[in-house]
Amino acid sequence: MNPMQIFLEALRSLNANRLRSALTMLGVVIGIASVLLMLSVGDAVRAFIDKELAVLGSNQLIVQNGTPVDGGGVKRRTGEVPALTVADARALAELPSLKGAAPALQGFFQVQYGESNSNQTVLGTTPAMLALRSWQVEQGVPLDERDVQSAARVAVIGSKLAADHFSNRNPLGQTVRLDGQPFTVIGVLGGSGRTLDGTELGELILVPISAMPMRLQRPGSVHYISVQSHSAAGLAEAQLDVEELLRDRHRITGEKLDDFVVTNLASIAKSGAAIAGGLSIGLGLIGAVSLLVGGIGIMNIMLVSVSERVREIGIRMAIGAKPRDVLWQFLGEAVVLCLLGGLIGLSIAALGAWGVNANTSFAMSLAPKHIMVAIGFASGVGLFFGYYPARRASRLLPIECLRQD
Secondary structure, eight states: OOHHHHHHHHHHHHHHTHHHHHHHHHHHHHHHHHHHHHHHHHHHHHHHHHHHHHHHOSSEEEEEESEEOTTSOEEOOTTOOOOOBHHHHHHHHTOTTEEEEEEEEEEEEEEEETTEEEEEEEEEEOHHHHHHTTOOEEEEOOOOHHHHHTTOOEEEEEHHHHHHHSTTSOOTTOEEEETTEEEEEEEEEOOOOBOTTSOBGGGOEEEEGGGOOOOOSSTTBOSEEEEEESSSTTHHHHHHHHHHHHHHHTTOOTTOOOSEEEEEHHHHHHHHHHHHHHHHHHHHHHHHHHHHHHHHHHHHHHHHHHHHTHHHHHHHHHTTOOHHHHHHHHHHHHHHHHHHHHHHHHHHHHHHHHHHHHHSSOOOOOOHHHHHHHHHHHHHHHHHHHHHHHHHHHTOOHHHHHHOO
């Protein structure tokens, strides 16, 4: 028998017992669908983490006020005066190992847009922040150094705010009030994603740090400083340089604790990738268990099929079929059964991914490598669990088979 004959014969045998074949495939269908969906979830989580971290920029270090504690946390004392200043950011920007540094003051204000208002996150910073985090201004112009030097009351607003509050007119040149103070909109920030504190980029408002309407405990103090190294390989060296410079500027010697904490965003990305990888493996194992159960079911049904078709096997051998022909016949049935189950599972997984994409912002897709894994798994299950019943059928003696009713 050639492969096409084996395939057609397998379909004929499966069609003769449609209900049993469908129930046998069920375990494989669930297993393949589970494995595909879990692999897609893992890839989607990785893509989501990469997208969110892209908003923060590449090769980034975040310097925050506070005292480091065990476990990587930050401890702040009640009434603590922020130690970091705009002058620290300027000094850090001069380090050869750094591409730049940008100070940041962050507040949550009620913002008025004509007759409407909303509570928004406002970030007071310098033009360097847009360059470090690769933020693009899609309309108008970005902040520049003259705005910072003159404490100009100008603002760059997120695209979502512009669409929500200035949908019927050009947002450029419009006035918004932050804490009652008027600011002129000079630009609209493009892109999407979340910033360091979880604020959606489209809902962010940028103003010059010198014009930020906040009452500070210490003149020139900032909440944090973003710095960027020239490359990912130089992050560790850049972090050492930042810590050494700030200790020197803050006169921290001996066993005194640092009054700042440096966070490496690359380590956060690695942790996120590790979590996504662990999630894929864990959820994939659940799907693999379903495949194992489905494979055992296929073995049982194939053994039953062999016992029911003993006389058919005897007739085939009596008219010239060799043991290997019988082996390939039953092995083909098991593989075809698993492949059909795999195709149905693939369709269910594609439908599930489409449903997730249609109803959430979480993007899932079935990559070609996932489809190849599904086909490989299905074929492997059929070969592994179908071999024993097929081998048993091929070893039956024709004379004994023909004696049975």
